[in-house]
Amino acid sequence: MVSPTRSKRSSVTSPRATSSLNVERQATEPEHPNPAPLTHHLRSTLRLFNLLSSRTDIDHPLCDECTQIILASLQRQLDETKKERDGYIAFEKEVRKERDRDVQGLSKEEMEKKIDKLGDEERAAVEQLKAAERDKEKLEEELRALEAEEMALEEEEAEFWRAHNEHLLAADQQAAQLAGLRAAYAADSATLERLERANVYNDAFCIGHDGVFGTINGLRLGRVPGVPVEWAEINAAWGQTILLLYTIARKLDYTFENYRLIPMGTFSRIDKTAGDKATYELYGSGDLHLGRLLHNRRFDIAMVAFLDCLKHLIDHVKSQDQTVEFPHQIVKDRIGDVSVKMQFNQEDHWTRALRHVLLALKILLKWTTNGSNG
Template identity: 85%
Template sequence: MRLLELEEKTLEEEENEFWRAHNDLLLSSAQQSAQLASLRAAYAADYATLEKLERTNVYNDGFCIGHDGVFGTINGLRLGRVPGVPVEWPEINAAWGQTLLLLYTIARKLDYTFENYRLIPMGSFSKIERTVGDKATYELYGSGDLHFGRLLHNRRFDFAMVAFLDCLRQLIDHVKSQDSQVEFPHQIIKDKIGEASVKLQFSQEEAWTRALRHVLLALKIILKWTTNGSNA
């Protein structure tokens, strides 16, 4: 009987130890399941964030092209002037700086080098340099006394805008050579885009503003193709 009692006590202790180990295993399993669920939830959240970031177009965020009435706009800056609407030159110059930077950025993304010109993004005081001939540098910004003096600067501003238009035409031709399906609504011929000249001297401000709106539209089309097309 004593031997049976000892054996029974030993069995009870082993049974108690078994259940303690079993309970510990269940607790550990539950903790691991909770941790796995937490990791899966974190993974799902991170994956959703990744998908959102992949859909985000940093170029469109950096260069938002739109319109405000008769004006084309880039990042909220109006490009142009019309009678009765006081768009100050600092805003126009800043808009030109953003426009030149956009053309420069797209060309770099496409690994494209402009013929005869080099773009120099400098914010509101951006410039375009000829790389052939006299290698002149043209200032892509105007001033409040544009119609009353500083004729040399006025001419250089016009030269800069015509040079910009030539660079834009080159990039449009490059895009078309890569994808014949891309369409641009306004043809560029010398200083004109869509029959409106980018020259300001001796031109009506409405026509000049319309030409600049066409310029921004062409850039918007190129930007969309560059980021959403085969080069995305």
């Protein structure tokens, strides 16, 4: 049985310990002729408690309830120890009686036989012990061999894990490089896509308005009474307009069926490729000469041909995207409710028709460059 703990044992103070404490207290507390102040008394008491705590596993001071609990626990342990002691004493008495009965009930010959038998048993036990020792030596040799094999396996395992960790490190490095490459590729792809979708055409073809005039790159397209727009500016605006339609068609990989656009600045023209082939000049002139009426007629045909090409391209875009909307419908030579022909037409109506043309081109340009066309 395990002896009671020091902490529990220390709560029971023996007379000798009490005497020792008294001696130490007398040694630590010098006598004074006068009563000590309260602070000195507290310090002395604290030193005594520290001394008790250092000699036991219990922190002092203890309250009465804790002291009673410890005493009760020690009493229970003491009772259990007494019971165990009584059991050992009874067992010892029983063994002594058993031995005395065996000795008294045997004769000398029987004792000698028993001794011989015990000797034989001892020799047999010794042989068994030797055999067991030989087996033990064999087992120890096998154990040493197994330990050596285990060490070899441990070294092999350590080498395997070193190689495995190196492969993992290399794989992590390659994964990091791959992630970096993928990130760079994604960034480059995004940059490329942004550049591909960048509406650089808005810088090349800036469509706006100036009062009643539609403008492209600051060039006014049209004429109204009281605002003399030079034909050089109008023709230059038509050159930018046909170049824009030509550029959008190429970007959409669209080919016009009946006409071929030939952007040439202020002297752009449209070639008719179906039926009676002909060339129509997409520029006007304010010069007074005999062929002016004929030229204005060809100019009107060129503008109607341009409007026909614009209509076919709009139909192509609508077939690709039903959500795109154009505010003005094109029917023959009219866009919206006005005609693009200049002859036999009012200048403000003609100017409004050209403004509608530029608006349709602006919508086409936006749809083409924002990626809606896939």
